[in-house]
Amino acid sequence: METGEERPGVAATLRALNGALNGALNGALNGALNGALGRPAGLWRKESGARNLRHRDFLAPQAALSAAFPGGQVPADVMAGVTSLGGPGVLAVRGCRQTPAGLAVQLRRPEAFRRLLGPPPGPAPAAEPPGRWVVLHCPALRGAPALRPRHLRPLLLAEHLARLLRAQGAGVRLVPALADEGSRELLRQLRVDWPSGSAGSALPDAVSALKRALGRSPCAAGREQGAGTAPLPDAICAVRLKSFVEQQGLVGYDPNLDVLLVTEGKLQALAELQQAVLQCTAGGQGSCCSIVHVVSCEEEFQQQQLDLLWRILDPGAHTALQKHLVCGPVKVTNPSSPIGADQYFQLRRHQMYEASVMKYGELAQDEAWTEVIDTLTAAAIRFEMLSTAHRSQITLDLENSSISTKGTKSGAFVMYNCARLATLFDTYQRAVEQGTYPPLPPPSELDFSCLREEGEWLLLFNYLLPFPEVLQQAAQLPPPSKGIRITANTETEPFPHLFDQMFARLQLLGAVRDMFHSALDTLHLAPLSQI
Secondary structure (H helix, E strand, O other): OOOOOOOOOHHHHHHHHHHHHHOOOOHHHHHHHHHHHOOOOOOOEEOOOHHHHOOOOEEEEHHHHHHHOHHHOOOHHHHHHHHOOOOOOOOOEEEEEEEOOEEEEEEOHHHHHHHHHOOOOOOOOOOOOOOOEEEEEOHHHOOOOOOOHHHHHHHHHHHHHHHHHHHOOOEEEEEOOEOOHHHHHHHHHOOOOOOEOOOOOOHHHHHHHHHHHHHHOOOEEOEOOOOOOOOOOOEEEEEEHHHHHHHHOOOOOOOOOOEEEEEHHHHHHHHHHHHHHHHHHHHHOOOOOEEEEEEEHHHHHHHHHHHHHHHHHOOOOOHHHEEEEEEOOEEEOOOOOOOOHHHHHHHHHHHHHHHHHHHHOOOOOOHHHHHHHHHHHHHHHHHHHHOOOOOOOEEEOOOOOOOOOOOOOOHHHHHHHHHHHHHHHHHHHHHHHOOOOOOOOOHHHOOHHHOOOHHHHHHHHHHHOOHHHHHHHHHHOOOOOOOOOOOOOOOOOOOHHHHHHHHHHHHHHHHHHHHHHHHHHOOOOOOOOOO
16 A cells, blocks of 8 residues: 555445536436435445446446436446546546446456555554543443343443444443452453442542432432332432423433432442543543443333433533443243353353364363363353344353354354464464465565455455444444354465465455454454464
């Protein structure tokens, strides 16, 4: 990649393609077209299927063209403008032609390989202080006597979101601090990086301040209970939530919210959230921060109560920025008795061990293999919990035959492919040391025109190219990560006439390996070097 040349991206290329067509339309027709489509500047789509990618990379469908141009025929000067597109982050166009399906564009693929796999445009930018702060609150860790599988889903999602946000330059605070030793050990086994220890010495003062605010609040009503509210011996007072929601015009809250009995535990939860906000905004780090409550559907009602209580007692900008990320239920099939999260981990670990024995034979009982099995187990559970849309139900089948090391949603499958890539590069390096192959040249000396296979372009165009944008979008709107299956064949025979192709493929697979590692890092999973 030449100095100053920006990494190409899907979004930048689509903007340029849409601009080339929209610029050719007059204002009235452009407005009518955008209204008909329901999305301005949305004429083009990126292809992803292998069949279509044999002929084109982007397509403006004929239906959109028929609404934009007389008879659906694109003028020659517009097509010339599409072919000559350029600009920061824009992929160069090789050709543009009108087909029965629409206006088809094919890219200059060797140049795309060069720009994505070649040397970086310059030194990495220096790390900067976070531009925004987010408090991620996971109520599942608060008050539960023992973690169950349903508690793991919001916990793993919250930690995954934290790593995505940090990768995009945001500062993140995780709440609550974990005090239970048993839960800390389970989270360590799951590779969950969560703060532990006490909430801090300032917590009692913060609770006292909240009690004073409670005494001044017009929403407080002594210890009286609303209809159907069971008395609580440790209740400090009751707060009328329903009237507050109506007065403030708040929307999206459960209509059954009425009177909340405030306890010391609820005030301690709010005080810990307040302390996290103060840590985010201290030292000029920002005037306010966003708060996201990552909760299971079973805890949603209680968290809405806490949300409103915080708004009543601390009517600041940060409490108005509270959001709720609600996870669907986690059902366990045929449980003989309620199963704990630690039992769930041990069961999956045993199943992963048995599956590995079937695949590789009897395993050595050493520290290295123990670490491999533990990593595979953590990966299997994370993918099991996060590969389904967060609002949908997950069903856990805990029968002995339910575990699988195959399939793109299997954490074990992803880790296995990471290990295969590591083994491939280790084998190549040993061959270099033995003089069988020459060392891999610098990226600027590679001939990327050798990459002509369908699978090579699928890897680059569908995975490597959009990956940074996927991470960025995931940090803005956090859906669960999905596994992807990547396959590639690499020439390994020491024939000199194949060296150019082998070097280019190794560079491509090196980028795939780096993408794997970046994706696993958002799940706090270390890639395996061998299995």
